[in-house]
Amino acid sequence: MNNDRLYELVILHELSMAIGSSLDQQDMLNACLPLMLRRLGGRAITLFEQHDNGDILEPAFHLPRHAQTDGQLQTARKLIKQKHPPWLVCRTGHYWSHAWQVPSFGVLVLLRGRQLEESMCHEIGQIAGKLGMALLGCHQYAQLQAVQTQLAREADLHRETLLAIGDAVITTDTEGRIQEANPAAEQLLGNPRKHLIGHPLHEILHLYSVYIGMDAAAIRNAEPIDISRNTDGTACLQRPDQSIITVQFNIQDITASSGELMGRVMVLRDISDLHALEQEVAWRATHDVLTGLPNRSLLSERLGWLLAQADRHEKLLAVALVDLDEFKPVNDHLGHAAGDKLLCAAAQRMQEALRASDTLARLGGDEFVIILDDLDNINHAEKIFDRLIEQLSQPFEIEGQEVRISASLGYTLYPLLEETDADTLLRHADKAMYQAKLAGRNCYRLFDVREQQQRLAMHQHGEVIMQALLNQEFHLHYQPKVDMRAGRILGFEGLARWHHPERGVLLPAHFLPWMQSKELASMLGCFAIGEACRQLVRWHQAGRDWTLSINIAPAHLLSPDFLEQLDAILERHPDLPPECLEFEILESAAISDIEAATRVIEACHRRGISVALDDFGVGYASLAYLKNLPVDRLKIDRSFVQDMLNDRGDRILIESMITLARLFGQTPIAEGVETPEQGVLLMRLGCDLAQGFGIARPMPAEQIDDWSAQWETPELWRLWCDTPWKLDDLPLLAAQHDHLHWIQQVLQVAEGESLTLPHDELADHHCCRLGKWYDSYGRQHYGHLPAFQALYPVHVAVHQAGSEIVRLTENGQMAQAKHQCARLLGLKDQVLHHLTELERQVAQHLAADSKLSDSLSPSKSKAS
């Protein structure tokens, strides 16, 4: 072997040995390629890495570092294209490029001044093959090492993470034995690691539901939470030293990517402080800190729940609002600290007065709310309230001082008549509590739902009426007032009427009940005054001297700006004769604030306006009050007038009222006169002025002229007005009224209604009022008069006919009964005729007696 070949083999061996000198790819290249360049005498060497897609090559290593590799890249690409042999030599400028395939990697290119022998190229190709395998090994080793490094890092990371985690982390095997526990777990469980590892978790860890509470005794009897399955939540944990903490826990399976169960991991966090804080926050959010009672929020929640319970079980529930009376002075005089103590003490007493199931809450200040559920009846609730009010009225000892308070309690019941909610109930209780305050405190009041509804309706109707007033839908209708004795029209009373666009003309009954507010009363009053003024001016201009009275509501009369409003209206009507204007005020209004009413009446007088006291007799006013009230006229209420013919008591009252009016210098006027007989009786009792349907119904202004032109004084009035008849003759005076009433009742029996007349008054002509008078006083004084005698047989026939009608009707003989009715109506007319004639003859007789008496006794006054 010559030296050259020897050198070749040495170099090849040397290169071959350099391969595999390192497991790091770059280290191996750093060892092999410079050696190859040096030993093979090259000027540059490059190892190109071939991409997976085959063609694109990038230099993985080249020497010199800054040499251009483009030419070598061309050579490498040429080699890739040729399949065999796995190397090539080609000329590149002045140099020779040698390229070898490096399996699994790429191409090695050596640039050299002289061409290598083919055998050498072949042998270097072997080395390149070895290099490729070595690089592959390096690559795989690097990958393996990377994986190992990564695994080691992850292990480190997991270990460090586990140590660093503030939460307790415990892992178990599939059998539930503890495999790992971090320091936090040791601390939390109160067990050193050596006592944990290898032990079954369920023997170490006992979790209990937080609902059991933090009571060791309760925990002893409780079943621990099952920790053998995936679960999480909040629990109580009892530690070896018997202390109990609250933990948040999570237990999960550890499952391999293959799905195999590897064990379980449990994470626990001590949230005792947080839990306590949460409870504190929750308690503060729902309780009054001072008294420890539920606050408005919890009350609202509990009330909602109790209402639902009441609905479900159809039970009665009471909601009460309690306000401590005289609490503020305690606060002011003894200080807020004492006030707070009093609140606590009062809350304590209220708790004691209530049942265990009842709810007591503090709304704030000195206001408390009580909910009584499951009540049997209202008495049940009131017994509890009695007890509560009584206990609160007992003295308290606050800071060494005796303090007395009381409580005002308003309550409402559920269910109500209408659907309601918690807020509404509280509002009702509040209103009732206010009523209790108004009622003098230290008591309780039940909310009146009907009153509430009425107020609501009042408000709503009031709104409609106010709009109607603004729309000028109101007008005055006028009812005449007459002097019965003189047969003269005195004037009119203006009565408000609502010309409703849809419902037609509405009487005061349709709107007055809704006009309780001062504002509405003032509006209507001003309207009436203004309208009356305009009407009076028109009458005055037409030469009429009629008066016109209008009703002034108490609220309006006593309002501070009444006179101001009146003056403003009067100012707009300078042609008004104020003496023709009259205000009618209620007796009740006058006595509600008699001093104010007196001031207003006197002010009206100063303006020339007269004032009448309306509805006199029904206000039960003290005479002492009335005598000081400077009114001009008393209006006797219609309720007395209506029955005055039949009711002796009414008659006596009217007579008394008339006497009173005369005594106080006031003129009486009767309202509600519906029949001439009433008018006659009123005149006989001393009241000549009257108004009522018997004279005329209220009428629009445009009808007044026609009515006044055709109105005539009833004959009965003319007949009796100057006759000094005795009240013993009243049955004769009332006979027509009685007779018509008797006829009407009998006819109603024929129509199928039951009989209301006493049987003797039906059958016996001696038993009715006329019959009694006829048989006694009448026969004695007027038995000689022809009309008196003529009346008798007809009167008897009437009673016979009436009895027959009743009998027939009772026997079901309706046709015969109807026939008898026709006969009865004919008899009725005969009776009325005879009565009229009798009244006329009696009146002439009495007048003659009177004249005779006057001539015999000139000192006797007519008026008396």
Add this chain to the structure above:
Amino acid sequence: MRILFDTSSSLELFQQSLQRLEEDPDIGAIMVMLPSGNNHPVSALTPLLKAARKPLFGGIFPAVIHNGQMYRQGHLLFGLPAPAEYCLIEPLDNLTERDLCALDTTDKGTLFVLIDGLAPRIGALMDKIFNTFALDVHYLGGGCGSWDLKNHDCILSNQGVSRNAALLCFAEGIQSHIGVAHGWQPISKPIKVTESRDGRLITLDWKPAREVYCQHLLEYTGTEIDEKNFPLLAPTYPFGIARLDTEMVVRDPYMLDGDDILCLGDIPAGSHIHIMHGKEQHLLDAASEARQRAQATAGSTPGRCQLVMDCISRALFLDDRFEHELTAFAQPGLPMLGALTIGEIANHGDDYLEFYNKTVVVGVLE
């Protein structure tokens, strides 16, 4: 281009020569070659070097060569026509390729590489230089040091005198044609370097390096090698690292250290080495061959001078006949200058840069 030489070791004369080149407007940089036999104190030499305004680089060598003669005293100054840029690497351990990149070698030229010949890790420096400049430039240089082969400050620059340093100077526009040869022949089969550290051979073929080496020489020469005769025999039996198609790279063993053998230049573990031996005529022939190789690459281009880096071990080996080697370099009409070096630096032809031992490097400069 201007060469000033004086056999005197006088610093004043040296200073005068420097002054002359400093004042010569045609001179852009100055290469200084001083024989170690001058024994100039560093403290005296340094101010002169620092006073130079033009780029100054060079070294202290065992001897300098001027026109076919070796001188162990005097000074040899080589004025370069163009400004030269140099890079002082001191100490070598800190060398990075980034430092080398600071040197601008974009134009054609010659990179003079001077290095402390006894510095460690010279092989690594060669790798870095080649990795940086590749074959864009021609390399020419050698290891500086003293005749006694002891560590001294030996690298010269405008900064003064340095040791354990290297100096790279790029002479722009100066083209060079390199010829390298040594003439040593292998007398052994390849021996595997199984353990080494830089230039320290520890084991060969898994045996102590000393044992293997001495055994071969015992067999070849019949002489037992020990510490005393090692310095005498070893220079004639260097190691050779095989390269393909070209001269082996010779590594010169210069000292025994226990069972280890210290060499000039690195011998990496895993490489194969031969024990070499040279005959005088072979070495002389190699000198001629080196000149011829340089001349061959230059072709018809006439050189302006010839720079020779000849290994001190060759001078020691040839002894009296060394002047024949110097004569062998000579070319008529071509000024010759150079130095005896501790290791030679060149890239043989167009291939890898090497740090040679016992080799002669001839550069014909244009």
